Amino acid sequence: MSEQATARYTNDFLREVEKNVEEGHWVKMCMQCGVCAGSCPLGSAWAHPPQEIFMMIRAGKREEVLTSDSMWMCTSCYNCMVRCPRQLPITHIMHGLANYAHRLGLSPKGQPTQATATLFWNNLIKKGRVNELTFSLALYFKDGFVQGIKNALNMQAVGFGLMKAKRLNPMEILGGHAVKDQAGLKAMIAKAREIEDRKKGFAK
Amino acid sequence: MAEMKTAAYICSGCGIGERVSTAQMAKIAQKEGKMALVREHACLCDESGVQTIKDDIEKEAVTHIVLAACSRRVKTEAFNFPTVAMARANIREGVIWSQPEDAEHAETTQEMADDYVRMGCAEVKKMKVPEGNPNRASNKRILVVGGGVSGMTSALEMAEAGYDTVLVEKSGALGGWAAELVKRVPSQQPYADPADTGVAELAAKVAAHPRIALHLNSTIAQTDGAPGRFSVSIAQESGATVTEEVGALIQATGFTPYDMMKLPELGAGKSPNVVDQLGLEKLVKAANGGAVKRPSDGGEVKRVVFIQCAGQRDESQETEGRHLPYCSGHCCATSIKQAMYFKDANPDIDTMVMYTDLRVPGTGEDFYRSGQQKGVTFTKGKTSSVEAAGNACKVSFKDLILNEDVAIEADLVVLATGMVANSGMNIDIPEEEVEKMEVKPISILNLNYRQGKDMPQLKSGFTDSHFICFPYETRRTGIYAAGPVRRPMDMTQAIEDATGAAMKAIQAVENASLGRAAHPRSGDLSYPIVRLEGCTQCKRCTVECPFGAIDEDEKRFPVFNESRCRRCGTCMGACPVRVISFENYSVDTVGMQIKSVDMPDEFSEKPRILILACENDAYPALDMAGLQRKAYSAFVRAIPVRCLGSVNTIWITDALNGGWDGVMMMGCKKGDDYQCHFVKGSEMASYRMSKVDDTLKQMGLETERVATYEVAITDIERVPQLINDYAEKIKEIGMSPMKGFA
Amino acid sequence: MSASIATNQTILVVGGGISGMTAALEAAECGKQVILAEKLPTLGGRTALLYRYFPKMCHPVCGLEINLRRLKGNRNVRVLTMAEVSAISGTRGDYTATLKIAPRYVNEKCTGCGDCGKAVTAEIPNPFNYGLDKMKAAYLPHGMAYPQRYVLDPSIVGTPDGEAAKAACKVGAIDLGMQEETIELKVGAVVWATGWKPYDAAKIQPYGYDRFANVITSVEFERMCDPHGPTGGKILRPSDGKEAKNVAFIQCAGSRDENHLRHCSRICCMASLKQTQYVREAWGDEGKSTIYYIDIRAIDRFEDFYQMVQRDSTVSFIKSKVAKIVQDEKTGDVVLHGVDTEGYKRYATPHDLAVLAVGMEPSIKGVSLPADIVLDSSGFIETAGDGMFSAGCATNALDVNRAVQNATAASLRAIQVINKTASMEKA
Structure with a gap:
């Protein structure tokens, strides 16, 4: 018997998820009814619906789960959560899994939700405020210069509209607005990260 | 008893008076029915009507009454005259409500009413007020066989109700399988953790109870008698025999775990690390609070796999259904409990329950959740094999959710095998078959009954009742099955079941002491009376009695054990020489009704069709058809019978000889899913009627003149249809040529 | 029905479905006095509304007919319909139960002839068909109804329909002035067989x-x-x-x-x-x-x-x-x-x-009950108190067979109380 086979269905990965993934301790409570799978409005876009992911976790399919793009498809509509007969916080678990996979560097490369989230986060923590202009531009150009120009031209009307409504300021390109105590913010985030790392097993 | 004085009461209420001439009915009662007293009343069930009858009984010494009013099924509270014999002519439901209210039908409606009056008068004169079984005995001690949780509970509950109890256990200690358990599945909120079994406390209570006599290391050598007077010989370990006189018995002989060795494909016998559920209890007990060790080498147990439905729910082609076809009900919760043994001791041990349908009904769902909370994992999968792999086991299965075949390793595999009932001998297996068996079956009760040594089994060896509404109705009166011998069940249910069986046993001794019948004719004081001087020793009654009530003496005469009898009358129906009768129900009470009707001549175009209807189903269906004003042919005359099994063929031949044009017999469903309340009555009737064709041919009559139907109580639309179709058929084949010869 | 006939030797069974009927009959056939209280106008409960039973595919009214026959033949059970228990006080062997009896507007003179039903025009949703159709406001609940006595819906009392029903009745069974009654009963033990919804x-x-x-x-x-x-x-x-x-x-x-x-x-x-x-x-x-x-x-x-x-x-x-x-x-x-x-x-x-x-769902959920009745998290009766017991689906989610089994057991528990009370009184 191969080593992988013997490792299958041990609770090692389940325990890892319980320990390191937000709300991961709920995974064991799933009774495989499938109502979450059927309730997801984007369900057809998923390789594995939540109920299946939970079973995969229990089956010890660590790599398949963490490299999956399924949990990245969640749009937080909460349909699954309100219907779950076991009251599992499925939406939160999905985000928790995605975050954990990302932290481990196992998440699928170039997954659009993930790329957007990364850009958003990086943009945000710079000054504690989202810079709409640089964030949009970064999004447009994430797939290269030519595609960026195309995207920008496509979105031209929206951009001007936003400017007119004073929702987008072209001067933001120069750096934009920021929270007052940027050093304080950075310290806060560093502390939060430290706590999270400790919790999720990333502490060095 | 005082001399017979008859009276007939003709009610004109509920529209009877407007539809038929009650005066004519009264005249018939007097002239043809020879009733000594005849009264008409505008509403017989009201105070003045009831008072009139009461006065006649008291002041006029009336002993036999006929009420020509509504169905015998209604107004029973008003018409409650237990000291007199009573016949009820069903004029309301049976005549005016079942006949169209128009001039065209007035004549035939009147004829119907007149005939029912004639029939009532004929019947009542042959009736006696039942006095109760004279061979009654009033021993109220109750014997319980089996000292497990079920048996102990039965004994204790009866003792607590004030009844002396005898408990017989074949082993040297009380407790049964439950004593082997470390803990039990919880029966109380919050249904979260394994609970103490309570077996030791229960056993201590039983042992100390002043009303309970205990026989350990003992088995039943012989059981003689009937409710109220059983004599039970108990064989002791020493070889000595003691006799206990009791009034009723409870068989709580429990179960044997299905032999795991029949499951080599699941690793049984191939690795010491494969055990059944009781095997696991032993391991946990042996560990004595410490960690359970791997049986093969004493190694650490890191992973336990529980395989549900092992050798159960089997009807698959591959195994040719050689294992148990049923589900044992408790095993899912038991595996969860056993997984908790590990999880509660050490959460690092992996425990996986492999199931196809997780069956934890009711609040069992809480226990399931608790198991998950504790980290027990559940996999919907089907195990294909378990093999020894060094000191571990290789479990191959298909994960039905992930839809893939997998093989994993486990240190310990627990097979959830099922329960096999300890019900003794299957008396339905013919003796010649038993002879051929390698392992001879061993009787538990050793009943000295003509029909066999143990209780009849229902299915898969369980001595269950076939009746959904009446779970305790065994086919041996005064003997009740309790616990897993009756049906697969868990401990909570076994305790309930044992308490319920105790209730029925108490009721049996109380009824027996009063000479009354047990279910379903509970309270019936009539009993079978046999005129042995006419008996030809044909043995039909002893063979056909659905309840094994009749034995045979050395000269092969039937010996009626009245207290075992359920009063269905199957013996009466079976008897070719008609020597069996009840005080208020006999060959004559029905026969005279058949002979009493006014038979129109061959050219009248008014055929007469006799309906013999089961009083519990077909007759109420006819009543309800009336209630809903569903019209049917006015040519029928219906007589309720206790059971179709009680129909004696003489009634049929009498009817045909008397010029009746057809006979419809309406009874309950027979076969595997029988609905006959007397188990075999309708089957017996159908068997007897299959031979009636010859008689008909001999008489030169068409075979269609006798027809048997299965009728359910809900056939309210169907019954009128059946009647009308049959009347049509009679019209086609023509009037009986036998008219006028009687 | 007067209060005086009940004593501390009497068992009160609350609920006239198959569990309540079973509990009542099993005890009565042992010679015990029983009062069977049902809140609807007929006995039979939910099983009377089933078409067939699993697994035999037989008809539930067949068993109902047997139980009704047992009831008709047994003088130890007194049936109260349209009766609801509003309070119970006292202790094991000595309870006082207060029952509210809703007006039926039809007395025991009723012969079940159906004349009132014909006279009435108003229709109400038929609760015995879960409201899927309508029935006359003067009605017999169903073909197997026991007692076989008509009921007037309160909505027609005080209307011309009510008067029409009264006028149509030839035996004087309709009493439009009937009021809600409250009665008190002395009982020794109580069986709650309140069933499910x-x-x-x-x-x-x-x-x-x-x-x-x-x-x-x-x-x-x-x-x-x-x-x-x-x-x-x-x-x-x-x-x-x-x-x-x-x-x-x-x-x-x-x-x-x-x-x-x-x-x-x-x-x-x-x-x-x-x-x-x-x-x-x-x-x-x-x-x-x-x-x-x-x-x-x-x-x-x-x-x-x-x-x-x-x-x-x-x-x-x-x-x-x-x-x-x-x-x-x-x-x-x-x-x-x-x-x-x-x-x-x-x-x-x-x-x-x-x-x-x-x-x-247990019917008893949300109803005010004596304090010693403890419900579990689903609302089923877990413990009912010293001289009180639960039977059938009031205890747990049960099928008919198990409900009857459970009710038979409950019956014995009630008898134990009665027998012990009796023996103490003798002593």
Whole structure:
């Protein structure tokens, strides 16, 4: 018997998820009814619906789960959560899994939700405020210069509209607005990260 | 008893008076029915009507009454005259409500009413007020066989109700399988953790109870008698025999775990690390609070796999259904409990329950959740094999959710095998078959009954009742099955079941002491009376009695054990020489009704069709058809019978000889899913009627003149249809040529 | 019925369904005095509203007939209908029960002739058909009603209809002046056999019971299949009366669900398996039943029935808790959405009719009870107190067979109290 086979269905990965993934301790409570799978409005876009992911976790399919793009498809509509007969916080678990996979560097490369989230986060923590202009531009150009120009031209009307409504300021390109105590913010985030790392097993 | 004085009461209420001439009915009662007293009343069930009858009984010494009013099924509270014999002519439901209210039908409606009056008068004169079984005995001690949780509970509950109890256990200690358990599945909120079994406390209570006599290391050598007077010989370990006189018995002989060795494909016998559920209890007990060790080498147990439905729910082609076809009900919760043994001791041990349908009904769902909370994992999968792999086991299965075949390793595999009932001998297996068996079956009760040594089994060896509404109705009166011998069940249910069986046993001794019948004719004081001087020793009654009530003496005469009898009358129906009768129900009470009707001549175009209807189903269906004003042919005359099994063929031949044009017999469903309340009555009737064709041919009559139907109580639309179709058929084949010869 | 006939040797049974009738009869046939109190106008309870029983497919009214015969033949049971227990005080062997008896407006003179029903024109929704059709406001609940005595709906009292009913009655059985009565009874023991009610399906929002006509409950389907039910036994779609041949059965509608009922209601799997056979009975090979389930709980020898249904080519099984139902406006079909979890297959399947296998909710939930009655988290009676006991579905989600078994046991427990009280009094 191969080593992988013997490792299958041990609770090692389940325990890892319980320990390191937000709300991961709920995974064991799933009774495989499938109502979450059927309730997801984007369900057809998923390789594995939540109920299946939970079973995969229990089956010890660590790599398949963490490299999956399924949990990245969640749009937080909460349909699954309100219907779950076991009251599992499925939406939160999905985000928790995605975050954990990302932290481990196992998440699928170039997954659009993930790329957007990364850009958003990086943009945000710079000054504690989202810079709409640089964030949009970064999004447009994430797939290269030519595609960026195309995207920008496509979105031209929206951009001007936003400017007119004073929702987008072209001067933001120069750096934009920021929270007052940027050093304080950075310290806060560093502390939060430290706590999270400790919790999720990333502490060095 | 005082001399017979008859009276007939003709009610004109509920529209009877407007539809038929009650005066004519009264005249018939007097002239043809020879009733000594005849009264008409505008509403017989009201105070003045009831008072009139009461006065006649008291002041006029009336002993036999006929009420020509509504169905015998209604107004029973008003018409409650237990000291007199009573016949009820069903004029309301049976005549005016079942006949169209128009001039065209007035004549035939009147004829119907007149005939029912004639029939009532004929019947009542042959009736006696039942006095109760004279061979009654009033021993109220109750014997319980089996000292497990079920048996102990039965004994204790009866003792607590004030009844002396005898408990017989074949082993040297009380407790049964439950004593082997470390803990039990919880029966109380919050249904979260394994609970103490309570077996030791229960056993201590039983042992100390002043009303309970205990026989350990003992088995039943012989059981003689009937409710109220059983004599039970108990064989002791020493070889000595003691006799206990009791009034009723409870068989709580429990179960044997299905032999795991029949499951080599699941690793049984191939690795010491494969055990059944009781095997696991032993391991946990042996560990004595410490960690359970791997049986093969004493190694650490890191992973336990529980395989549900092992050798159960089997009807698959591959195994040719050689294992148990049923589900044992408790095993899912038991595996969860056993997984908790590990999880509660050490959460690092992996425990996986492999199931196809997780069956934890009711609040069992809480226990399931608790198991998950504790980290027990559940996999919907089907195990294909378990093999020894060094000191571990290789479990191959298909994960039905992930839809893939997998093989994993486990240190310990627990097979959830099922329960096999300890019900003794299957008396339905013919003796010649038993002879051929390698392992001879061993009787538990050793009943000295003509029909066999143990209780009849229902299915898969369980001595269950076939009746959904009446779970305790065994086919041996005064003997009740309790616990897993009756049906697969868990401990909570076994305790309930044992308490319920105790209730029925108490009721049996109380009824027996009063000479009354047990279910379903509970309270019936009539009993079978046999005129042995006419008996030809044909043995039909002893063979056909659905309840094994009749034995045979050395000269092969039937010996009626009245207290075992359920009063269905199957013996009466079976008897070719008609020597069996009840005080208020006999060959004559029905026969005279058949002979009493006014038979129109061959050219009248008014055929007469006799309906013999089961009083519990077909007759109420006819009543309800009336209630809903569903019209049917006015040519029928219906007589309720206790059971179709009680129909004696003489009634049929009498009817045909008397010029009746057809006979419809309406009874309950027979076969595997029988609905006959007397188990075999309708089957017996159908068997007897299959031979009636010859008689008909001999008489030169068409075979269609006798027809048997299965009728359910809900056939309210169907019954009128059946009647009308049959009347049509009679019209086609023509009037009986036998008219006028009687 | 006067209070004086009850003593501390009497057992009060609350609820006249099959469990209450059983508890009452078992004790009475042992010679005990019993008062059987039922809040509706007839005994019989929910089993009287079932078409057939699993697994024998026999008719529940057949057993009811036997129990009624036992009752009619036994003078130890006194039946009070339209009676509700409003308070119980005292202790084991010495309780005082207060009962409110609602006016029936028809006294014991009633012969059940039906003249009042003919005279009345007003109609009310028929509760014995779960409101699926209407009945006259002067009515006999059903063919097996006991006592076989008419009832006047309070809505017609004080109206010309009420007067018409009174005028039509030839035996003077109608008493429009009847008032609610309160009586007190001395009893030694109490058996609570208060039964269950179907879970309110409208609370399961995604299934649209309150929005889509072609989504019905299992108890309604049971009435629909009964030849004496609202459709005369025809399986028809409520929306357009079209024959419903393709029927979906949705298991755990409310049960095993922390948002609704925590417990498994035990009977629903078997009930749906049984109901697939109604579809077969009605349409033969043209019928089609689909059971959407989580686990099929065909416990112990019911497994046979499950295997028999599995062999039926008109029945298919999908392991899935249905996510939602939408109604196709054009066809009237109900479209079930979800995922078959065995191998992850999504479906959006149209059916003529969806039957929700609704769970069992204890009737006693939410009712004010004596303080020593302890309910479990689902509202079933866990312990009822020293001289009080629960029977049948008041105790747990049980099928008929188990409810009767449980009620028989409860009967003995009550007898123990009575016998001990008696022996103490003798001493």
